[in-house]
């Protein structure tokens with residue numbers, strides 16, 4: 001089997017660490033790992049396939065000879081260094097929001113909109129926002145079977161979605177309670193609280209996270225006119241995002257039809273028994289997107305209500321990125 005030289009920018013972060021874990025777990029054929037991080041991590045080592053790989057900082061020509069580069073360090077770094085990695089001849093899979101809505105850049109969830117067409121030459125492929133990924137994995141079978149007209153989603157997002165700093169802030173506030181608590185990463189105390197702000201506000205009152213979910217969902221499903229509204233909330237869960245979703249289909253269907261549409265789909269676990277609903281704690285560390293509590297809205301018989309939960313670091317970021325890379329190497333085999 002062909003082996004690949006792989007770069008990983010942001011190797012020490014919440015997402016980067018899971019990338020390394022998944023490369024090993026999924027036996028991704030890596031002949032060389034080139035991990036990158038900030039000055040603070042330079043010289044530290046990352047273990048993969050019984051070898052130690054030294055962490056470097058980003059420098060001119062640092063991507064030379066690489067086949068694939070995963071970016072997981074934020075928008076500014078991807079914007080500056082992503083095109084440089086493509087120019088050096090690598091396929092780039094970018095976890096940031098920098099290129100997602102660029103019409104020239106594919107925004108991919110493999111179960112939903114993969115096509116080998118995008119692989120004509122080395123290119124940059126964007127990994128969608130974590131809350132968007134779990135939403136579209138559940139919406140796709142409904143769209144394919146019945147058509148969808150309107151999606152309303154409210155999210156309950158874990159602190160790991162704000163990276164290592166967010167995760168540490170909740171743990172730190174927990175340890176210090178009831179002493180005075182300071183908040184750096186979140187706009188308010190996250191311990192014992194819910195914060196209706198993820199990202200910054202636009203002039204219409206939406207946060208940047210909400211705008212990402214609305215725009216990216218339309219782009220991935222290739223439904224530019226689809227009505228999507230999102231309201232996102234940070235909650236004191238450590239990991240895995242939850243969503244309540246109202247989806248209005250193009251026609252009236254019965255319970256058996258929706259159950260059938262959601263069952264046995266790639267990357268999706270449908271739980272029929274209302275009592276067995278999945279929670280963030282249950283799905284943290286697991287690969288699939290979980291859907292439970294599916295029931296009809298009595299106010300509009302074309303509208304169904306769903307509870308969707310998934311690990312934001314795995315399917316919402318690193319796993320989706322690795323699955324894209326697996327598609328790339330399969331297409332080149």
Ligand SMILES: NC(=O)c1ccc[n+]([C@@H]2O[C@H](COP(=O)([O-])OP(=O)(O)OC[C@H]3O[C@@H](n4cnc5c(N)ncnc54)[C@H](OP(=O)(O)O)[C@@H]3O)[C@@H](O)[C@H]2O)c1
Pocket residue numbers: 009010011012013014015016036037038039040041042057058071072073074075077095096097128129130160161162163164165312313316317
């Ligand atoms: N967390 C999620 O649920 C999630 C989901 C989807 C997408 N994403 C996206 O994935 C990216 C990473 O998120 P994260 O949660 O892993 O954040 P994180 O835990 O804060 O990690 C950030 C990473 O970037 C590295 N970094 C910082 N400055 C750098 C520089 N100048 N050059 C190279 N590397 C640098 C850090 O290295 P040091 O350790 O040396 O500082 C660290 O490895 C972000 O774009 C985020 O939006 C995150």
